[in-house]
Amino acid sequence: MDALKQRRATARTPRMSRDERRRNKRVLVELNGRFLAEGSRDQGLLTRDVSCGGARFVSRHQLPPLSRLICYLDEIGRIECEVVRPTEDGFAVRFLVTDRKKDKIADRLTWLFNKQVLGLADEREAPRYAAGGPALVTREDGRVLQCRTVDISLTGAAFETDGPSPYVGETVSVGHLKGEVVRTLRNGFAIRYIPKSETF
CATH class of the missing domain: 2.40.30 (Elongation Factor Tu (Ef-tu); domain 3)
Known part of the structure; x- marks a missing residue:
């Protein structure tokens, strides 16, 4: 009986599809930025890693879980976030964005990841190719x-x-x-x- 319950519980556990896992893959990229939390001044930050669903920030200003903040990240722009956990050198957040915005972030992260390793020119300066240069x-x-x-x-x-x-x-x-x-x-x-x- 216990084994049957365990199998049923496992069956109800949602799993991300391959496309979802790929889209939410974390990229080790350092981006400068700033954030503004309720009741505080804007603070500087540096990203440790970023996915289209969240990020890990380095900051001297710690925030407790569930804190809401507005972030401005270089190369990505304005994102509304919620703190999910503290880290040794900052905190991790999840992005409170629409699926359309997540797709845009994923596309931008893909470009940033490949820009240096493939020697691509910045898309704002390079000729408009289908994918790159x-x-x-x-x-x-x-x-x-x-x-x-x-x-x-x-x-x-x-x-x-x-x-x-x-x-x-x-x-x-x-x-x-x-x-x-x-x-x-x-x-x-x-x-x-x-x-x-x-x-x-």
Whole structure:
């Protein structure tokens, strides 16, 4: 009987879909910002990590759980938040935003994550491509391919190239990241980023 109850309880536990988990993936990105809580002056902050649903802030000004605040983050903008827990050097928040706003934050985080590692120009200065700009991809034998980024995500990227594409399974370098070619395209190829834990 106890086992049956446990199975029923487990069945009722909601699970995030693969797209939801991917969309809520936390990105290690440092953004400067400020926040304003009720009854206090605006304070400076620095992000430790950010997802489209929340963030971890570094701040000398601590706030108790359930505190409401307005944040202004560089590269993202104004976000209403609620404190969920304190941390050693600040506090963690969840974003009180609409699904549409979450999608916009996710898109911006994807761009910020790939901007440095792929050597992309800022989208406000670069020509308007479908997904990104030029990138240099280094093959295992040292050859460097001049590519154009056609699709980017938090877990991988796709490129167009005029030369021969790397073979599936080949390890390539893009900026500071390593990736594995997972498929070839008509005029290019796609990679998945290799976590640092897999490179040792």
